[in-house]
Amino acid sequence: MLITAGVVAGRVGWIKGEAIAGLSNLTFMLLIPALLFRTMSSVHLDQLDLTPIAAYFVAALGLLATMVIFFGYHAKGVVMALACVFSNMVMIGITLVELAYGQQGLVTLLTLVSVHALILLTVSTVVLELATARASGGLRPASVWGRWRAALGTAGRAFRGALLHPIPLPILCGLLFAQTGWHLPAVVDKPLALLGSAFGPLALVLVGVTLASTPVAAHWRQSLLVCVCKNLVLPLLVGLSAWAMGISGLPLTVMVVAAGLPMGANVFLFSQRYGVAHELVTASLGVSTVMALFTLSAIMLWMA
Numbered sequence: 001m002l003i004t005a006g007v008v009a010g011r012v013g014w015i016k017g018e019a020i021a022g023l024s025n026l027t028f029m030l031l032i033p034a035l036l037f038r039t040m041s042s043v044h045l046d047q048l049d050l051t052p053i054a055a056y057f058v059a060a061l062g063l064l065a066t067m068v069i070f071f072g073y074h075a076k077g078v079v080m081a082l083a084c085v086f087s088n089m090v091m092i093g094i095t096l097v098e099l100a101y102g103q104q105g106l107v108t109l110l111t112l113v114s115v116h117a118l119i120l121l122t123v124s125t126v127v128l129e130l131a132t133a134r135a136s137g138g139l140r141p142a143s144v145w146g147r148w149r150a151a152l153g154t155a156g157r158a159f160r161g162a163l164l165h166p167i168p169l170p171i172l173c174g175l176l177f178a179q180t181g182w183h184l185p186a187v188v189d190k191p192l193a194l195l196g197s198a199f200g201p202l203a204l205v206l207v208g209v210t211l212a213s214t215p216v217a218a219h220w221r222q223s224l225l226v227c228v229c230k231n232l233v234l235p236l237l238v239g240l241s242a243w244a245m246g247i248s249g250l251p252l253t254v255m256v257v258a259a260g261l262p263m264g265a266n267v268f269l270f271s272q273r274y275g276v277a278h279e280l281v282t283a284s285l286g287v288s289t290v291m292a293l294f295t296l297s298a299i300m301l302w303m304a
Contacts, residue, residue, distance in 0.1 A: 008212075011212045031196065031198050031202065034170075034191075034195035037173055039106055040107070040171050052254070055242040055247055059241040063229065063234055063237055064120070064123070073131055083263055083267045083284055084229035087264055088262050091206065105250055105253070108250065112258055114171040124270065214282055231288060235260035257303065263288040263289070267281055
């Protein structure tokens with residue numbers, strides 16, 4: 001209903017382009033850091049279980065490699081492969097998991113969120129740079145080391161940018177604060193709680209506003225394969241990987257639900273950066289989000 005409200009607001013013009021950018025900045029720079037820091041400020045390291053995270057990335061990186069082979073080892077193929085594995089864990093995932101599974105489920109998700117972009121975007125950057133170099137004929141023996149240095153340099157910048165970002169940074173700061181044994185005073189905790197509670201509804205409304213301006217009709221058939229992989233195949237693989245590692249209960253549920261989330265917007269940024277598949281990625285983003293209203297509901301019911 002919140003996403004639908006955003007679609008209506010976008011269609012009738014209640015929210016303009018500049019306002020969308022401003023609200024997105026407010027969400028990412030103020031509301032989400034408040035929620036993440038406050039959530040993690042009471043979590044001790046001995047409460048964290050990294051096994052579900054390992055199970056998630058075994059499946060995600062395996063599917064990424066498979067889809068690169070399927071689409072082809074070139075810039076467009078790598079971007080489309082990334083679209084099959086990169087979930088919208090912030091704008092939709094955090095709100096959904098907090099509402100459905102409470103604070104304990106949110107801690108499990110935020111542990112994944114803290115490294116999700118870091119790992120997938122860094123790996124994808126290296127692969128993209130090498131694919132681009134290969135397409136331009138630059139991987140001759142004499143220049144292999146130079147290309148590797150350029151690719152690793154770009155990956156390093158992506159890694160640094162992903163770390164010094166309003167998502168993982170407050171998670172890490174909250175965890176560090178928790179290890180001190182201190183507690184947030186009420187005069188700080190209450191404003192953080194109010195800011196954090198504003199994130200969920202605003203984020204989902206903004207998802208709807210974005211959908212209202214997303215061109216889907218011309219590319220929905222081509223987008224369907226990507227969306228089936230993202231919304232259905234990835235959660236299936238994550239579930240199997242987690243089951244094989246002996247994971248059960250709430251951590252298993254949160255990992256599978258996180259994998260079933262629709263495609264994240266970072267894929268669109270990659271398509272812009274490398275100048276490939278803009279319209280197809282945009283359409284896939286819209287189709288994946290609409291599909292998730294049904295596929296993600298089914299996954300949550302099944303996991304329950």
